[in-house]
Amino acid sequence: xxxxxxxxxxxxxxxxxxxxxxxxxxxxxxxxxxxxxxxxxxxxxxxxxxxxxxxxxxxxxxxxxxxxxxxxxxxxxxxxxxxxxxxxxxxxxxxxxxxxxxxxxxxxxxxxxxxxxxxxxxxxxxxxxxxxxxxxxxxxxxxxxxxx
Numbered sequence: 001x002x003x004x005x006x007x008x009x010x011x012x013x014x015x016x017x018x019x020x021x022x023x024x025x026x027x028x029x030x031x032x033x034x035x036x037x038x039x040x041x042x043x044x045x046x047x048x049x050x051x052x053x054x055x056x057x058x059x060x061x062x063x064x065x066x067x068x069x070x071x072x073x074x075x076x077x078x079x080x081x082x083x084x085x086x087x088x089x090x091x092x093x094x095x096x097x098x099x100x101x102x103x104x105x106x107x108x109x110x111x112x113x114x115x116x117x118x119x120x121x122x123x124x125x126x127x128x129x130x131x132x133x134x135x136x137x138x139x140x141x142x143x144x145x146x147x148x
Contacts, residue, residue, distance in 0.1 A: 019121070039063070040077060041110055044099065047083065048107035053098030056085065082106060 046062060047054055060070040074097060077083045082103030088094035099107060122130055 040073060043073060043077065044082060044103060044107045045110055045114075047097055047099050048104060048111065053096040055088070056095040056097050059097060077103070 043059065043063070046059065056070060056074065057067065059074075060067045063070065065073075074083060074085065078085060081100055084098050084100055085095050086098070088096050122133075125133065
């Protein structure tokens with residue numbers, strides 16, 4: 001018989017696989033099957049979650065891409081009218097990326113869609129079970145990692 005750690009590892013692996021499938025299906029449905037849009041949508045959500053915008057270099061760090069790759073993605077979003085870029089008035093070396101009203105509206109729609117997907121995914125759980133899951137996941141994610 002497997003010990004509890006092995007059983008949990010198997011369950012976690014299965015859960016992540018199902019979650020990835022659920023997210024991919026939802027994004028495919030929301031984005032009309034265009035998976036290349038996924039990174040751009042994630043960038044918009046990240047900027048939308050930052051009050052007053054975010055430094056472009058920080059976006060590169062969050063997404064673990066080169067500054068050049070991030071700049072290319074941001075140029076497309078800028079051309080589509082979703083973001084603006086401006087120099088930080090306190091540190092001219094930094095570029096602040098902020099959502100335009102159109103970008104904010106798109107980010108809000110995407111966030112609502114993601115909340116709806118999460119609700120459907122967690123639907124089998126009772127309120128108490130959701131609270132327990134939250135508490136356990138929070139405990140795992142709040143713990144320092146070796147990199148910290």
